[in-house]
Amino acid sequence: MNITAALSRGPKTPFTLETITMAPLRDDEVRVRLVAAGMCHTDLVSKAGMPAEPGAVFGHEGAGIVEAVGAGISGVDVGDKVLLTFRSCGQCHACAQGTPGYCDAFVALNSSGLRADGSVTLTQDGKPLRGSFFGQSSFASHAIASQDNVVVVDPETDLAAVAPFACGFMTGAGAVVNVLAPDPEARVIVYGAGGVGMAAVMAAAALGVRTIVAVDLSEERREAALALGATAVVDGRSDDLVKLLAEATGGGATHAVDTTAVPSVISSAVAALAPQGTLVLLGLGAPEVTFNVMDLITSGKTVRGCIEGDADPQVFIPQLVRWHAEGKFPLEKIVRHYAFADINTAMADSVSGSAIKPVLVFDEPSAR
Missing domain, CATH: 3.90.180.10 (Medium-chain alcohol dehydrogenases, catalytic domain)
Incomplete structure:
Protein backbone atom coordinates (compact mmCIF):
# COMPACT_ATOMS: atom_id res chain seq x y z
CA MET A 1 0.00 0.00 0.00
CA CYS A 167 11.31 5.62 24.28
CA GLY A 168 12.70 8.89 25.64
CA PHE A 169 10.47 9.30 28.66
CA MET A 170 10.61 5.57 29.37
CA THR A 171 14.41 5.90 29.42
CA GLY A 172 14.51 8.78 31.91
CA ALA A 173 11.72 7.50 34.13
CA GLY A 174 12.99 3.92 34.00
CA ALA A 175 16.48 4.94 35.10
CA VAL A 176 14.94 6.34 38.26
CA VAL A 177 12.28 3.70 38.91
CA ASN A 178 14.04 0.53 37.77
CA VAL A 179 17.73 1.29 38.37
CA LEU A 180 18.00 3.84 41.17
CA ALA A 181 14.73 3.03 43.00
CA PRO A 182 15.08 5.94 45.46
CA ASP A 183 13.04 6.13 48.65
CA PRO A 184 11.45 9.38 49.85
CA GLU A 185 14.55 10.29 51.88
CA ALA A 186 16.86 10.00 48.85
CA ARG A 187 18.62 13.00 47.37
CA VAL A 188 18.35 12.91 43.58
CA ILE A 189 20.21 15.11 41.10
CA VAL A 190 19.28 15.15 37.39
CA TYR A 191 21.79 16.64 34.97
CA GLY A 192 20.18 18.01 31.80
CA ALA A 193 16.55 19.14 31.77
CA GLY A 194 15.65 17.96 28.28
CA GLY A 195 12.94 15.40 27.66
CA VAL A 196 14.81 12.47 29.20
CA GLY A 197 15.95 14.48 32.20
CA MET A 198 12.46 15.87 32.78
CA ALA A 199 11.10 12.33 32.75
CA ALA A 200 13.62 11.45 35.47
CA VAL A 201 12.45 14.44 37.52
CA MET A 202 8.79 13.47 37.13
CA ALA A 203 9.50 9.85 38.05
CA ALA A 204 11.35 10.86 41.21
CA ALA A 205 8.45 13.14 42.15
CA ALA A 206 5.95 10.34 41.46
CA LEU A 207 7.90 8.12 43.87
CA GLY A 208 7.63 10.76 46.58
CA VAL A 209 11.32 11.75 46.69
CA ARG A 210 11.58 14.91 48.77
CA THR A 211 14.89 16.27 47.42
CA ILE A 212 15.11 16.52 43.62
CA VAL A 213 17.66 18.89 42.08
CA ALA A 214 17.71 19.65 38.34
CA VAL A 215 20.85 21.07 36.71
CA ASP A 216 20.65 22.84 33.36
CA LEU A 217 22.09 25.81 31.49
CA SER A 218 18.67 27.17 30.50
CA GLU A 219 16.71 29.29 32.96
CA GLU A 220 13.47 28.36 31.16
CA ARG A 221 14.18 24.66 31.54
CA ARG A 222 15.12 25.06 35.17
CA GLU A 223 11.78 26.77 35.79
CA ALA A 224 9.99 24.00 33.90
CA ALA A 225 11.74 21.39 36.07
CA LEU A 226 10.39 23.12 39.18
CA ALA A 227 6.88 22.90 37.72
CA LEU A 228 7.36 19.16 37.21
CA GLY A 229 8.47 18.32 40.72
CA ALA A 230 12.06 19.44 41.19
CA THR A 231 12.56 20.94 44.65
CA ALA A 232 15.62 22.97 43.64
CA VAL A 233 17.50 23.91 40.48
CA VAL A 234 21.11 24.87 39.79
CA ASP A 235 22.62 26.65 36.81
CA GLY A 236 25.11 24.26 35.20
CA ARG A 237 27.45 27.18 34.49
CA SER A 238 27.80 28.02 38.18
CA ASP A 239 31.26 28.33 39.67
CA ASP A 240 31.89 25.70 42.32
CA LEU A 241 29.07 23.53 40.97
CA VAL A 242 29.91 20.58 43.21
CA LYS A 243 29.79 22.77 46.32
CA LEU A 244 26.42 24.24 45.29
CA LEU A 245 25.01 20.78 44.72
CA ALA A 246 26.28 19.59 48.10
CA GLU A 247 24.47 22.52 49.69
CA ALA A 248 21.28 21.89 47.68
CA THR A 249 21.19 18.23 48.68
CA GLY A 250 22.53 18.48 52.20
CA GLY A 251 25.66 16.46 51.57
CA GLY A 252 25.60 15.25 47.97
CA ALA A 253 23.39 13.06 45.82
CA THR A 254 22.48 9.57 46.91
CA HIS A 255 21.19 9.02 43.36
CA ALA A 256 21.93 10.90 40.13
CA VAL A 257 21.12 10.75 36.43
CA ASP A 258 23.17 12.29 33.62
CA THR A 259 21.49 12.93 30.29
CA THR A 260 24.05 15.36 28.88
CA ALA A 261 26.92 13.03 27.89
CA VAL A 262 29.24 16.01 28.48
CA PRO A 263 32.51 14.76 30.06
CA SER A 264 32.94 17.72 32.38
CA VAL A 265 29.35 17.36 33.61
CA ILE A 266 29.82 13.65 34.25
CA SER A 267 33.03 14.31 36.19
CA SER A 268 31.20 16.86 38.33
CA ALA A 269 28.30 14.45 38.81
CA VAL A 270 30.67 11.79 40.17
CA ALA A 271 32.28 14.31 42.50
CA ALA A 272 28.86 15.48 43.72
CA LEU A 273 27.75 11.99 44.76
CA ALA A 274 27.48 11.27 48.44
CA PRO A 275 29.41 8.23 49.71
CA GLN A 276 27.88 5.05 48.26
CA GLY A 277 25.84 7.15 45.82
CA THR A 278 24.99 5.95 42.32
CA LEU A 279 25.18 7.83 39.01
CA VAL A 280 23.35 6.48 35.96
CA LEU A 281 24.53 7.59 32.50
CA LEU A 282 21.88 7.96 29.78
CA GLY A 283 23.30 10.45 27.27
CA LEU A 284 24.73 9.55 23.88
CA GLY A 285 27.81 11.61 23.12
CA ALA A 286 31.47 11.69 24.05
CA PRO A 287 32.84 8.13 24.31
CA GLU A 288 35.37 8.94 27.04
CA VAL A 289 35.27 10.76 30.36
CA THR A 290 37.79 11.25 33.16
CA PHE A 291 36.99 11.04 36.84
CA ASN A 292 38.77 10.20 40.07
CA VAL A 293 38.80 6.40 40.42
CA MET A 294 40.16 6.64 43.96
CA ASP A 295 37.09 8.69 44.86
CA LEU A 296 34.89 5.83 43.62
CA ILE A 297 36.86 3.22 45.54
CA THR A 298 37.19 5.05 48.83
CA SER A 299 33.63 6.38 48.83
CA GLY A 300 31.91 3.30 47.43
CA LYS A 301 30.36 5.24 44.56
CA THR A 302 28.81 3.53 41.55
CA VAL A 303 28.69 4.72 37.93
CA ARG A 304 26.70 2.63 35.45
CA GLY A 305 25.05 2.89 32.08
CA CYS A 306 21.42 2.29 31.23
CA ILE A 307 19.52 1.58 28.00
CA GLU A 308 15.77 2.15 27.65
CA GLY A 309 15.44 2.61 31.40
CA ASP A 310 16.15 -1.07 32.08
CA ALA A 311 12.43 -1.39 31.36
CA ASP A 312 10.18 -4.06 29.95
CA PRO A 313 7.97 -1.84 27.75
CA GLN A 314 5.00 -4.17 28.05
CA VAL A 315 5.00 -3.56 31.81
CA PHE A 316 6.50 -0.10 32.24
CA ILE A 317 4.73 1.87 29.50
CA PRO A 318 1.27 1.01 30.90
CA GLN A 319 2.53 2.12 34.33
CA LEU A 320 3.60 5.48 32.91
CA VAL A 321 0.23 5.86 31.15
CA ARG A 322 -1.53 5.20 34.47
CA TRP A 323 0.68 7.74 36.25
CA HIS A 324 -0.23 10.29 33.59
CA ALA A 325 -3.95 9.57 33.98
CA GLU A 326 -3.57 10.00 37.75
CA GLY A 327 -1.80 13.35 37.34
CA LYS A 328 1.53 12.00 38.64
CA PHE A 329 3.40 12.42 35.36
CA PRO A 330 2.36 15.78 33.80
CA LEU A 331 4.39 15.52 30.62
CA GLU A 332 1.93 17.79 28.79
CA LYS A 333 3.69 20.72 30.49
Whole structure:
Protein backbone atom coordinates (compact mmCIF):
# COMPACT_ATOMS: atom_id res chain seq x y z
CA MET A 1 0.00 0.00 0.00
CA ASN A 2 1.07 3.60 -0.55
CA ILE A 3 1.73 5.77 2.50
CA THR A 4 3.12 9.22 3.25
CA ALA A 5 6.48 9.38 4.99
CA ALA A 6 9.06 11.97 6.01
CA LEU A 7 12.10 10.90 4.00
CA SER A 8 15.63 11.78 5.05
CA ARG A 9 18.07 11.99 2.14
CA GLY A 10 21.23 12.86 4.01
CA PRO A 11 22.38 14.54 7.20
CA LYS A 12 22.24 18.12 5.91
CA THR A 13 18.96 17.99 4.00
CA PRO A 14 15.50 18.63 5.47
CA PHE A 15 12.87 15.92 5.73
CA THR A 16 10.59 15.75 2.69
CA LEU A 17 7.06 14.35 2.80
CA GLU A 18 6.78 11.85 -0.03
CA THR A 19 4.63 8.96 -1.17
CA ILE A 20 6.31 5.58 -0.67
CA THR A 21 5.19 1.96 -0.72
CA MET A 22 4.77 -0.25 2.34
CA ALA A 23 5.30 -4.00 1.98
CA PRO A 24 2.41 -6.44 2.50
CA LEU A 25 1.85 -7.44 6.11
CA ARG A 26 3.39 -10.71 7.25
CA ASP A 27 1.86 -13.16 9.72
CA ASP A 28 4.03 -11.89 12.58
CA GLU A 29 3.45 -8.18 11.93
CA VAL A 30 1.00 -5.43 12.80
CA ARG A 31 0.06 -2.41 10.68
CA VAL A 32 -0.59 0.79 12.59
CA ARG A 33 -2.07 4.10 11.42
CA LEU A 34 -0.08 6.76 13.22
CA VAL A 35 -1.84 9.36 15.31
CA ALA A 36 1.31 10.89 16.81
CA ALA A 37 5.05 10.33 17.01
CA GLY A 38 7.55 11.82 19.43
CA MET A 39 10.76 13.28 18.09
CA CYS A 40 13.75 11.99 20.05
CA HIS A 41 17.42 12.96 20.13
CA THR A 42 18.19 9.49 18.75
CA ASP A 43 16.23 10.30 15.58
CA LEU A 44 18.36 13.38 15.00
CA VAL A 45 21.65 11.65 15.82
CA SER A 46 20.76 8.82 13.45
CA LYS A 47 19.77 11.24 10.68
CA ALA A 48 23.07 13.10 11.12
CA GLY A 49 25.01 9.87 10.63
CA MET A 50 23.03 8.38 7.75
CA PRO A 51 24.18 8.63 4.11
CA ALA A 52 21.94 10.24 1.50
CA GLU A 53 21.18 6.98 -0.29
CA PRO A 54 18.96 5.05 -0.35
CA GLY A 55 16.88 7.38 1.84
CA ALA A 56 15.58 6.59 5.32
CA VAL A 57 12.44 6.90 7.42
CA PHE A 58 13.11 7.52 11.11
CA GLY A 59 10.76 7.85 14.07
CA HIS A 60 10.62 5.49 17.02
CA GLU A 61 8.03 6.89 19.42
CA GLY A 62 4.94 6.03 17.41
CA ALA A 63 1.40 6.08 18.76
CA GLY A 64 -1.57 5.00 16.73
CA ILE A 65 -4.49 2.72 15.90
CA VAL A 66 -4.07 -0.87 14.74
CA GLU A 67 -5.40 -1.30 11.21
CA ALA A 68 -4.44 -4.90 10.51
CA VAL A 69 -2.79 -7.84 12.26
CA GLY A 70 -1.03 -10.90 10.86
CA ALA A 71 -2.39 -14.39 11.43
CA GLY A 72 0.30 -15.14 14.02
CA ILE A 73 -0.40 -12.14 16.26
CA SER A 74 -2.18 -12.56 19.58
CA GLY A 75 -3.25 -9.99 22.15
CA VAL A 76 -3.32 -7.16 19.61
CA ASP A 77 -6.54 -6.50 17.70
CA VAL A 78 -7.72 -4.19 14.96
CA GLY A 79 -8.86 -0.93 16.53
CA ASP A 80 -6.53 -1.13 19.54
CA LYS A 81 -4.72 2.01 20.62
CA VAL A 82 -1.00 1.24 20.81
CA LEU A 83 2.40 2.74 21.48
CA LEU A 84 5.31 1.51 19.37
CA THR A 85 8.60 0.99 21.16
CA PHE A 86 11.93 -0.73 20.44
CA ARG A 87 12.23 -4.31 19.22
CA SER A 88 13.78 -7.28 21.04
CA CYS A 89 14.16 -10.97 20.28
CA GLY A 90 12.40 -12.25 23.39
CA GLN A 91 14.72 -15.25 23.60
CA CYS A 92 18.17 -14.17 24.79
CA HIS A 93 19.26 -13.92 28.42
CA ALA A 94 18.56 -10.19 28.70
CA CYS A 95 15.05 -10.57 27.32
CA ALA A 96 14.37 -13.49 29.66
CA GLN A 97 15.52 -11.31 32.59
CA GLY A 98 13.01 -8.60 31.68
CA THR A 99 15.59 -6.12 30.38
CA PRO A 100 15.08 -6.29 26.59
CA GLY A 101 17.03 -3.07 26.05
CA TYR A 102 20.16 -5.23 26.30
CA CYS A 103 18.86 -7.79 23.79
CA ASP A 104 21.59 -9.65 21.88
CA ALA A 105 19.86 -8.69 18.63
CA PHE A 106 19.17 -5.04 19.55
CA VAL A 107 21.27 -3.47 16.79
CA ALA A 108 20.03 -5.79 14.05
CA LEU A 109 16.40 -5.35 15.04
CA ASN A 110 16.44 -1.59 15.63
CA SER A 111 19.01 0.14 13.46
CA SER A 112 19.82 -2.04 10.46
CA GLY A 113 17.09 -0.50 8.30
CA LEU A 114 15.80 -4.00 7.52
CA ARG A 115 13.60 -6.74 8.88
CA ALA A 116 15.40 -9.45 10.84
CA ASP A 117 15.58 -11.61 7.69
CA GLY A 118 17.18 -8.81 5.66
CA SER A 119 14.10 -7.82 3.68
CA VAL A 120 12.75 -4.26 3.45
CA THR A 121 9.41 -2.90 4.55
CA LEU A 122 9.58 0.36 2.55
CA THR A 123 10.31 1.10 -1.10
CA GLN A 124 9.89 3.97 -3.54
CA ASP A 125 9.52 3.37 -7.27
CA GLY A 126 10.66 -0.20 -6.67
CA LYS A 127 13.88 0.88 -4.92
CA PRO A 128 14.49 -0.09 -1.26
CA LEU A 129 14.52 2.49 1.51
CA ARG A 130 15.94 2.22 5.00
CA GLY A 131 12.96 1.46 7.23
CA SER A 132 12.13 -0.63 10.28
CA PHE A 133 13.81 2.00 12.48
CA PHE A 134 13.34 0.64 16.00
CA GLY A 135 11.02 -1.83 14.33
CA GLN A 136 8.61 0.88 13.17
CA SER A 137 9.83 3.99 11.25
CA SER A 138 6.97 6.06 12.61
CA PHE A 139 7.66 9.36 10.84
CA ALA A 140 5.01 8.19 8.42
CA SER A 141 1.26 7.87 8.10
CA HIS A 142 1.52 4.12 8.72
CA ALA A 143 4.07 1.76 10.25
CA ILE A 144 4.74 -1.96 10.28
CA ALA A 145 5.60 -3.26 13.74
CA SER A 146 5.89 -6.62 15.49
CA GLN A 147 4.32 -8.32 18.49
CA ASP A 148 7.26 -7.48 20.75
CA ASN A 149 7.26 -3.72 20.15
CA VAL A 150 3.52 -3.04 20.14
CA VAL A 151 2.13 -2.02 23.54
CA VAL A 152 -1.66 -1.90 23.83
CA VAL A 153 -2.94 0.95 26.01
CA ASP A 154 -6.31 1.90 27.45
CA PRO A 155 -8.91 2.89 24.83
CA GLU A 156 -9.37 6.26 26.56
CA THR A 157 -5.69 7.17 26.24
CA ASP A 158 -4.83 10.42 24.45
CA LEU A 159 -2.17 9.09 22.10
CA ALA A 160 -0.80 12.53 21.22
CA ALA A 161 -0.19 13.13 24.92
CA VAL A 162 1.64 9.90 25.74
CA ALA A 163 3.67 9.14 22.59
CA PRO A 164 6.98 10.06 24.32
CA PHE A 165 6.54 7.14 26.72
CA ALA A 166 7.60 4.80 23.90
CA CYS A 167 11.31 5.62 24.28
CA GLY A 168 12.70 8.89 25.64
CA PHE A 169 10.47 9.30 28.66
CA MET A 170 10.61 5.57 29.37
CA THR A 171 14.41 5.90 29.42
CA GLY A 172 14.51 8.78 31.91
CA ALA A 173 11.72 7.50 34.13
CA GLY A 174 12.99 3.92 34.00
CA ALA A 175 16.48 4.94 35.10
CA VAL A 176 14.94 6.34 38.26
CA VAL A 177 12.28 3.70 38.91
CA ASN A 178 14.04 0.53 37.77
CA VAL A 179 17.73 1.29 38.37
CA LEU A 180 18.00 3.84 41.17
CA ALA A 181 14.73 3.03 43.00
CA PRO A 182 15.08 5.94 45.46
CA ASP A 183 13.04 6.13 48.65
CA PRO A 184 11.45 9.38 49.85
CA GLU A 185 14.55 10.29 51.88
CA ALA A 186 16.86 10.00 48.85
CA ARG A 187 18.62 13.00 47.37
CA VAL A 188 18.35 12.91 43.58
CA ILE A 189 20.21 15.11 41.10
CA VAL A 190 19.28 15.15 37.39
CA TYR A 191 21.79 16.64 34.97
CA GLY A 192 20.18 18.01 31.80
CA ALA A 193 16.55 19.14 31.77
CA GLY A 194 15.65 17.96 28.28
CA GLY A 195 12.94 15.40 27.66
CA VAL A 196 14.81 12.47 29.20
CA GLY A 197 15.95 14.48 32.20
CA MET A 198 12.46 15.87 32.78
CA ALA A 199 11.10 12.33 32.75
CA ALA A 200 13.62 11.45 35.47
CA VAL A 201 12.45 14.44 37.52
CA MET A 202 8.79 13.47 37.13
CA ALA A 203 9.50 9.85 38.05
CA ALA A 204 11.35 10.86 41.21
CA ALA A 205 8.45 13.14 42.15
CA ALA A 206 5.95 10.34 41.46
CA LEU A 207 7.90 8.12 43.87
CA GLY A 208 7.63 10.76 46.58
CA VAL A 209 11.32 11.75 46.69
CA ARG A 210 11.58 14.91 48.77
CA THR A 211 14.89 16.27 47.42
CA ILE A 212 15.11 16.52 43.62
CA VAL A 213 17.66 18.89 42.08
CA ALA A 214 17.71 19.65 38.34
CA VAL A 215 20.85 21.07 36.71
CA ASP A 216 20.65 22.84 33.36
CA LEU A 217 22.09 25.81 31.49
CA SER A 218 18.67 27.17 30.50
CA GLU A 219 16.71 29.29 32.96
CA GLU A 220 13.47 28.36 31.16
CA ARG A 221 14.18 24.66 31.54
CA ARG A 222 15.12 25.06 35.17
CA GLU A 223 11.78 26.77 35.79
CA ALA A 224 9.99 24.00 33.90
CA ALA A 225 11.74 21.39 36.07
CA LEU A 226 10.39 23.12 39.18
CA ALA A 227 6.88 22.90 37.72
CA LEU A 228 7.36 19.16 37.21
CA GLY A 229 8.47 18.32 40.72
CA ALA A 230 12.06 19.44 41.19
CA THR A 231 12.56 20.94 44.65
CA ALA A 232 15.62 22.97 43.64
CA VAL A 233 17.50 23.91 40.48
CA VAL A 234 21.11 24.87 39.79
CA ASP A 235 22.62 26.65 36.81
CA GLY A 236 25.11 24.26 35.20
CA ARG A 237 27.45 27.18 34.49
CA SER A 238 27.80 28.02 38.18
CA ASP A 239 31.26 28.33 39.67
CA ASP A 240 31.89 25.70 42.32
CA LEU A 241 29.07 23.53 40.97
CA VAL A 242 29.91 20.58 43.21
CA LYS A 243 29.79 22.77 46.32
CA LEU A 244 26.42 24.24 45.29
CA LEU A 245 25.01 20.78 44.72
CA ALA A 246 26.28 19.59 48.10
CA GLU A 247 24.47 22.52 49.69
CA ALA A 248 21.28 21.89 47.68
CA THR A 249 21.19 18.23 48.68
CA GLY A 250 22.53 18.48 52.20
CA GLY A 251 25.66 16.46 51.57
CA GLY A 252 25.60 15.25 47.97
CA ALA A 253 23.39 13.06 45.82
CA THR A 254 22.48 9.57 46.91
CA HIS A 255 21.19 9.02 43.36
CA ALA A 256 21.93 10.90 40.13
CA VAL A 257 21.12 10.75 36.43
CA ASP A 258 23.17 12.29 33.62
CA THR A 259 21.49 12.93 30.29
CA THR A 260 24.05 15.36 28.88
CA ALA A 261 26.92 13.03 27.89
CA VAL A 262 29.24 16.01 28.48
CA PRO A 263 32.51 14.76 30.06
CA SER A 264 32.94 17.72 32.38
CA VAL A 265 29.35 17.36 33.61
CA ILE A 266 29.82 13.65 34.25
CA SER A 267 33.03 14.31 36.19
CA SER A 268 31.20 16.86 38.33
CA ALA A 269 28.30 14.45 38.81
CA VAL A 270 30.67 11.79 40.17
CA ALA A 271 32.28 14.31 42.50
CA ALA A 272 28.86 15.48 43.72
CA LEU A 273 27.75 11.99 44.76
CA ALA A 274 27.48 11.27 48.44
CA PRO A 275 29.41 8.23 49.71
CA GLN A 276 27.88 5.05 48.26
CA GLY A 277 25.84 7.15 45.82
CA THR A 278 24.99 5.95 42.32
CA LEU A 279 25.18 7.83 39.01
CA VAL A 280 23.35 6.48 35.96
CA LEU A 281 24.53 7.59 32.50
CA LEU A 282 21.88 7.96 29.78
CA GLY A 283 23.30 10.45 27.27
CA LEU A 284 24.73 9.55 23.88
CA GLY A 285 27.81 11.61 23.12
CA ALA A 286 31.47 11.69 24.05
CA PRO A 287 32.84 8.13 24.31
CA GLU A 288 35.37 8.94 27.04
CA VAL A 289 35.27 10.76 30.36
CA THR A 290 37.79 11.25 33.16
CA PHE A 291 36.99 11.04 36.84
CA ASN A 292 38.77 10.20 40.07
CA VAL A 293 38.80 6.40 40.42
CA MET A 294 40.16 6.64 43.96
CA ASP A 295 37.09 8.69 44.86
CA LEU A 296 34.89 5.83 43.62
CA ILE A 297 36.86 3.22 45.54
CA THR A 298 37.19 5.05 48.83
CA SER A 299 33.63 6.38 48.83
CA GLY A 300 31.91 3.30 47.43
CA LYS A 301 30.36 5.24 44.56
CA THR A 302 28.81 3.53 41.55
CA VAL A 303 28.69 4.72 37.93
CA ARG A 304 26.70 2.63 35.45
CA GLY A 305 25.05 2.89 32.08
CA CYS A 306 21.42 2.29 31.23
CA ILE A 307 19.52 1.58 28.00
CA GLU A 308 15.77 2.15 27.65
CA GLY A 309 15.44 2.61 31.40
CA ASP A 310 16.15 -1.07 32.08
CA ALA A 311 12.43 -1.39 31.36
CA ASP A 312 10.18 -4.06 29.95
CA PRO A 313 7.97 -1.84 27.75
CA GLN A 314 5.00 -4.17 28.05
CA VAL A 315 5.00 -3.56 31.81
CA PHE A 316 6.50 -0.10 32.24
CA ILE A 317 4.73 1.87 29.50
CA PRO A 318 1.27 1.01 30.90
CA GLN A 319 2.53 2.12 34.33
CA LEU A 320 3.60 5.48 32.91
CA VAL A 321 0.23 5.86 31.15
CA ARG A 322 -1.53 5.20 34.47
CA TRP A 323 0.68 7.74 36.25
CA HIS A 324 -0.23 10.29 33.59
CA ALA A 325 -3.95 9.57 33.98
CA GLU A 326 -3.57 10.00 37.75
CA GLY A 327 -1.80 13.35 37.34
CA LYS A 328 1.53 12.00 38.64
CA PHE A 329 3.40 12.42 35.36
CA PRO A 330 2.36 15.78 33.80
CA LEU A 331 4.39 15.52 30.62
CA GLU A 332 1.93 17.79 28.79
CA LYS A 333 3.69 20.72 30.49
CA ILE A 334 6.79 20.17 28.33
CA VAL A 335 5.37 18.59 25.16
CA ARG A 336 4.85 20.78 22.10
CA HIS A 337 2.70 19.47 19.26
CA TYR A 338 3.49 20.03 15.58
CA ALA A 339 1.56 19.05 12.49
CA PHE A 340 3.33 16.26 10.60
CA ALA A 341 3.90 18.67 7.70
CA ASP A 342 5.90 20.87 10.10
CA ILE A 343 8.44 18.16 10.93
CA ASN A 344 11.39 20.34 9.92
CA THR A 345 10.23 23.09 12.28
CA ALA A 346 9.98 20.49 15.04
CA MET A 347 13.51 19.34 14.25
CA ALA A 348 14.87 22.89 14.28
CA ASP A 349 13.16 23.65 17.59
CA SER A 350 14.53 20.44 19.08
CA VAL A 351 18.07 21.24 17.96
CA SER A 352 17.88 24.84 19.21
CA GLY A 353 16.39 23.74 22.52
CA SER A 354 13.32 25.96 22.19
CA ALA A 355 11.12 22.85 22.39
CA ILE A 356 11.80 20.38 25.18
CA LYS A 357 9.79 17.55 23.64
CA PRO A 358 8.35 17.89 20.12
CA VAL A 359 5.54 15.50 19.18
CA LEU A 360 4.28 15.22 15.61
CA VAL A 361 0.50 14.99 15.26
CA PHE A 362 -0.94 13.40 12.13
CA ASP A 363 -4.04 14.49 10.22
CA GLU A 364 -3.96 17.87 11.92
CA PRO A 365 -4.09 21.05 9.80
CA SER A 366 -1.81 22.90 12.20
CA ALA A 367 0.15 22.45 15.36
CA ARG A 368 -1.71 22.59 18.65
